[in-house]
Amino acid sequence: MDIFADNIAFTDNISPRMGHQTNIVQGVEAYSRQLWSLRFHAALLFSRSHVEMLRMWQRNDKTLAVRWSVQCTPRLIGGVTGGKIRLDGVSEYRFNDAGKVVKHTVDVINWSGLHNALGLRSSQLGTKLMPTPSCFNHSTVS
Secondary structure: OOOEEEEEEEEEOOHHHHOOOOEEEEOHHHHHHHHHHHHHHHHHHEEEEEEEEEEEEEEEOOEEEEEEEEEEEEEOHHHOEOOOEEEEEEEEEEEOOOOOEEEEEEEEEEEEOHHHHHOOOHHHHOOOOOOOOHHHOOOOOO
């Protein structure tokens, strides 16, 4: 956890798309617990989980973006597994002058299989299924 500032802020923009409140965590200890919770729940609720980093780029001197994809199979009652789920997203890391991460934001780009696996309708996931994270906003230079 040495690469993270003591006051790191983590913002989960995926949860609101599934009908939950935005999850914002502040502080390195809370951030560490959040990452542990994510790993724990992934192991509990999904089998054959696989995370792949698809692309990494530097937006500016203090921002790094990572495009990732998660593939997994949900565990259902009685050991039965459902169909595969794929969740594509972007993590954006912002750095302070000391080079430590001060903000980590995650957002979803696309998912497949999530509607069926969770029994959700598109309306429950929100109207904006294809978000445009700030890392995709391109400014023009004059």
